[in-house]
Amino acid sequence: MTRIVIDPITRIEGHLRIEAVVEGNRIIDAISTGTVFRGIEKIVENRDPRDVWAFVQRICGVCTHIHALASIRAVEDALDIRIPKNANHIRNIMTATQFVQDHVIHFYHLHGFDWIDVLSALKADPVQTSALARSISNWPNSSDGYFRDVQTKVKTLVESGQLGIFANAYWGHPAYRLPPEANLMGVAHYIEALTWQKEVAKIHTIFGGKNPHPNYLVGGMASTLNMDDNSVINMERLNLVKTKIDEAQVFVDQVLIPDIFAIASFYKQDLYGGGGGNYLAYGGIPTSDIREPESFLFPSGVVLNRDLSKVYDIDLKDPKQIQEFVSHSWYRYDDPKAGLHPWQGKTEASYDGPRPPYNNVDEKKGYSWIKEPRWQGQAMEVGPLARFVIAYARGNKEIKGLVDEALHRLDLPVTALFSTLGRTLARALESKYLVNQLAGFYSNLVANIKAGDSQTFNGEKWEPEKWPAQAQGVGFAEAPRGALGHWVKINNGKVSAYQAVVPTTWNASPRDDSGQKGPYESSLLDTPIVNEDQPLELLRTIHSFDPCLACATHLLTPEGEEILKVRVL
Amino acid sequence: MSESESYYQLARRRGVTRRDFLKFCALTGAMLGLDAAEFPKIVQALETKPRLPVIYLNLQECTCCTESLLRSAHPLIADLIFNMISLDYMEPLQAAAGKQAEEVRLKTMKDYPGAYLLIVEGSATLGDGGVYCTIGGKSSTELLKEVANGAAAVIAYGSCATNACVQGAYPNPTQAVPIRNVVKNKPVIDVPGCPPIAEVITGTIVHYLTYGKIPELTNLGRPKAFYQHRVHDNCVRRAFFDAGQFVETFDDAGAKQGWCLYKVGCKGPTTYNACAITEWNDGVSYPIKSGHPCIGCSENNYFDNTPFYTRLAMIPNNAIGKDADTIGAGLLGLTGIAVAAHAGMTAVVKNREKNGKESNHDKNRN
Numbered sequence: 001m002t003r004i005v006i007d008p009i010t011r012i013e014g015h016l017r018i019e020a021v022v023e024g025n026r027i028i029d030a031i032s033t034g035t036v037f038r039g040i041e042k043i044v045e046n047r048d049p050r051d052v053w054a055f056v057q058r059i060c061g062v063c064t065h066i067h068a069l070a071s072i073r074a075v076e077d078a079l080d081i082r083i084p085k086n087a088n089h090i091r092n093i094m095t096a097t098q099f100v101q102d103h104v105i106h107f108y109h110l111h112g113f114d115w116i117d118v119l120s121a122l123k124a125d126p127v128q129t130s131a132l133a134r135s136i137s138n139w140p141n142s143s144d145g146y147f148r149d150v151q152t153k154v155k156t157l158v159e160s161g162q163l164g165i166f167a168n169a170y171w172g173h174p175a176y177r178l179p180p181e182a183n184l185m186g187v188a189h190y191i192e193a194l195t196w197q198k199e200v201a202k203i204h205t206i207f208g209g210k211n212p213h214p215n216y217l218v219g220g221m222a223s224t225l226n227m228d229d230n231s232v233i234n235m236e237r238l239n240l241v242k243t244k245i246d247e248a249q250v251f252v253d254q255v256l257i258p259d260i261f262a263i264a265s266f267y268k269q270d271l272y273g274g275g276g277g278n279y280l281a282y283g284g285i286p287t288s289d290i291r292e293p294e295s296f297l298f299p300s301g302v303v304l305n306r307d308l309s310k311v312y313d314i315d316l317k318d319p320k321q322i323q324e325f326v327s328h329s330w331y332r333y334d335d336p337k338a339g340l341h342p343w344q345g346k347t348e349a350s351y352d353g354p355r356p357p358y359n360n361v362d363e364k365k366g367y368s369w370i371k372e373p374r375w376q377g378q379a380m381e382v383g384p385l386a387r388f389v390i391a392y393a394r395g396n397k398e399i400k401g402l403v404d405e406a407l408h409r410l411d412l413p414v415t416a417l418f419s420t421l422g423r424t425l426a427r428a429l430e431s432k433y434l435v436n437q438l439a440g441f442y443s444n445l446v447a448n449i450k451a452g453d454s455q456t457f458n459g460e461k462w463e464p465e466k467w468p469a470q471a472q473g474v475g476f477a478e479a480p481r482g483a484l485g486h487w488v489k490i491n492n493g494k495v496s497a498y499q500a501v502v503p504t505t506w507n508a509s510p511r512d513d514s515g516q517k518g519p520y521e522s523s524l525l526d527t528p529i530v531n532e533d534q535p536l537e538l539l540r541t542i543h544s545f546d547p548c549l550a551c552a553t554h555l556l557t558p559e560g561e562e563i564l565k566v567r568v569l
Numbered sequence: 570m571s572e573s574e575s576y577y578q579l580a581r582r583r584g585v586t587r588r589d590f591l592k593f594c595a596l597t598g599a600m601l602g603l604d605a606a607e608f609p610k611i612v613q614a615l616e617t618k619p620r621l622p623v624i625y626l627n628l629q630e631c632t633c634c635t636e637s638l639l640r641s642a643h644p645l646i647a648d649l650i651f652n653m654i655s656l657d658y659m660e661p662l663q664a665a666a667g668k669q670a671e672e673v674r675l676k677t678m679k680d681y682p683g684a685y686l687l688i689v690e691g692s693a694t695l696g697d698g699g700v701y702c703t704i705g706g707k708s709s710t711e712l713l714k715e716v717a718n719g720a721a722a723v724i725a726y727g728s729c730a731t732n733a734c735v736q737g738a739y740p741n742p743t744q745a746v747p748i749r750n751v752v753k754n755k756p757v758i759d760v761p762g763c764p765p766i767a768e769v770i771t772g773t774i775v776h777y778l779t780y781g782k783i784p785e786l787t788n789l790g791r792p793k794a795f796y797q798h799r800v801h802d803n804c805v806r807r808a809f810f811d812a813g814q815f816v817e818t819f820d821d822a823g824a825k826q827g828w829c830l831y832k833v834g835c836k837g838p839t840t841y842n843a844c845a846i847t848e849w850n851d852g853v854s855y856p857i858k859s860g861h862p863c864i865g866c867s868e869n870n871y872f873d874n875t876p877f878y879t880r881l882a883m884i885p886n887n888a889i890g891k892d893a894d895t896i897g898a899g900l901l902g903l904t905g906i907a908v909a910a911h912a913g914m915t916a917v918v919k920n921r922e923k924n925g926k927e928s929n930h931d932k933n934r935n
Contacts, residue, residue, distance in 0.1 A: 039742030061633020209856030231827025
């Protein structure tokens with residue numbers, strides 16, 4: 001029995017540490033630790049609620065935009081602000097854009113090297129690589145000369161002795177299963193995706209002025225529409241949006257999806273990493289309005305124990321449903337066993353971990369800056385797989401069709417979804433689902449403008465005099481990594497309390513008082529480890545969740561606040 | 570180091586023609602705002618130097634700076650990291666993990682003492698003995714000191730690294746501080762912004778790569794090439810400011826004609842950044858152009874210089890008025906806003922900016 005430590009877990013956002021106990025080439029226990037903390041929820045207290053989106057947007061720059069969206073929705077919910085149709089369409093375009101961009105970056109740049117062996121690509125025959133590429137896609141960059149150039153590029157890098165980002169990885173590990181030609185194709189698409197992703201992000205720049213961190217506005221969007229003026233959003237700007245949507249469609253259809261199927265076909269026997277089997281989605285991307293759940297592209301709900309025959313409804317405002325616990329987190333409650341709904345969320349730092357530098361955490365005590373969110377006491381996985389499982393169980397035709405077709409192509413049963421590979425497959429299918437919707441969102445926007453509506457902002461309740469003295473609201477969205485909720489309380493025009501429960505808080509959560517492990521921890525339990533010095537399979541399972549640690553660990557410390565007052569003032 | 574291949578050799582070996590190589594050099598030079606006479610220096614640097622070893626640390630941050638770096642259009646990020654520099658350590662991108670990742674970092678520190686470039690994204694945290702951000706079980710602030718010790722220079726990349734950004738806003742629960750508060754023994758180049766524009770950071774890196782020294786800096790320690798002008802100076806909506814044509818509320822008739830956003834809170838007049846010239850995402854737009862006021866994300870303490878949507882809020886030494894309306898009313902009554910009022914207002918802004926700059930400057934260096 002060996003206890004291994006992987007810290008830093010690289011190719012993620014933020015700082016994550018995994019300790020795992022390995023026996024007989026299997027992981028028998030796993031400990032997930034979030035090791036960074038910033039305190040943003042405390043920082044937004046007493047601020048103008050209209051400003052808060054900009055603060056909490058900085059929870060994460062990879063999930064850029066989605067925290068801003070959840071925040072303005074929370075304020076709009078609290079103050080009963082309705083947004084114009086155009087604003088909803090623009091928000092949808094931006095949301096779907098971010099999903100597609102983020103999922104592609106995740107697959108190639110964060111997750112890719114868990115499947116693709118870069119050094120093996122040096123052994124590939126460019127002619128056969130070309131034949132492979134042309135057999136699965138019409139993507140034009142597929143000549144043998146093209147793949148030979150890519151191979152030469154990797155070769156010169158390796159021969160220079162300066163391997164840069166490729167240095168000292170697990171190359172040659174027996175858990176890599178692709179033939180050299182598929183590896184070479186993967187490396188080529190890694191580089192192409194790196195160049196492509198910056199193009200689709202331009203859609204955010206048009207409506208939000210920049211990416212990362214585009215601008216938002218409570219009550220709508222600040223990007224003004226006027227088809228008869230060239231200093232705001234007019235047809236030229238919309239055409240640029242449409243062009244980028246079309247390019248995204250081609251990239252997903254001709255590169256991402258064929259790659260996923262090609263790679264999955266070599267790994268389809270590796271169906272470990274399924275984890276606890278509970279799935280949660282708040283639902284989102286409203287084709288009409290966030291107040292109309294029937295218009296959501298992703299249905300909400302909960303599936304327990306992989307049982308697709310029953311979907312439970314979810315209520316974000318019910319104090320008994322979503323609660324956060326702190327039994328193994330570095331926070332203290334009055335009642336250490338209590339679970340608190342975010343509107344009652346109370347957080348007090350209580351670091352009882354080892355003093356740095358340290359070798360191991362102690363899972364019997366607190367061991368993470370991440371809290372333990374639970375739905376009716378149950379740990380929940382969130383993300384593309386959760387959304388697809390719930391939509392599948394709810395009978396969503398389009399999603400069910402995508403899943404059934406994929407499983408048929410790979411000759412896998414539906415239970416294969418409950419795995420590391422299933423998580424990765426669901427994320428790719430979701431990219432396809434949303435890139436298909438993007439053109440529709442664009443058409444909705446154009447049609448609404450054509451019908452004579454160019455409004456993007458509702459200013460009726462912009463001024464604080466129009467607000468009730470006390471209000472509370474919840475804003476939610478499906479983020480690329482899963483269900484995202486922001487809960488706000490407003491008192492006399494200022495934020496009096498703010499809590500965000502984010503996707504990676506659900507997924508990376510430590511165990512709770514009853515010993516129930518979080519999704520990362522439970523998904524590692526049946527993950528094989530061929531070589532304890534090179535835990536490739538562990539990385540593969542953790543990366544399949546697309547960890548985002550800055551999101552997960554941003555809670556507050558009243559004690560730290562006192563220290564600071566002395567220091568700064 | 571001298572045994573390594575130069576960028577030019579690598580480029581030639583992978584089939585880039587000399588003509589394309591020279592074109593690339595010219596584009597890089599133009600982006601840096603260099604005179605054409607300087608281009609041969611870029612050519613020479615890239616022809617003869619090995620790929621610069623770079624260690625990139627992610628500390629207390631949100632990774633928006635990493636994401637922005639990936640958006641670079643000239644040079645393309647793939648060209649930067651595969652052909653121009655050797656990005657030996659960068660958690661979000663590197664293939665190695667855990668102890669193998671740390672081994673690479675240590676090897677670069679050992680093989681290139683005093684010669685590698687350190688880029689830091691994120692703030693240092695001084696609270697509670699470093700428990701608010703650990704990497705490999707180590708306090709990230711200690712790690713920063715260790716890596717900075719052997720670096721040739723340090724780029725503090727993004728507002729977390731230059732001014733502690735959102736986590737440094739009141740009440741700063743983790744005692745987040747800028748990099749230059751911790752790294753005192755090396756030149757620190759501040760490249761602020763939340764995040765900075767992609768071509769601004771890659772431009773700064775290529776400048777260093779080309780000339781082998783840090784670029785000329787403003788009195789706040791930022792590259793002059795990108796931070797010596799206010800966003801306001803070159804703003805696409807500037808003519809409306811000068812003409813007194815302001816958006817009064819979002820989406821009003823003025824907004825639909827692209828009028829100035831000063832009265833809905835724009836911080837362009839007090840923000841030094843390249844947004845209005847370089848623009849974002851390969852020149853597509855920037856916040857003001859897309860209708861939202863600048864929030865001043867490259868300025869120190871911008872999250873405490875709020876609320877965002879009210880002009881002149883919480884600005885020290887503001888003796889005249891609270892916003893453009895008040896100024897207009899004071900000078901001319903409510904009938905309209907004339908050029909004379911705005912000349913006066915610009916003077917107020919300039920004066921305030923000078924004062925604000927000095928106070929931020931002091932705080933950041935304490």
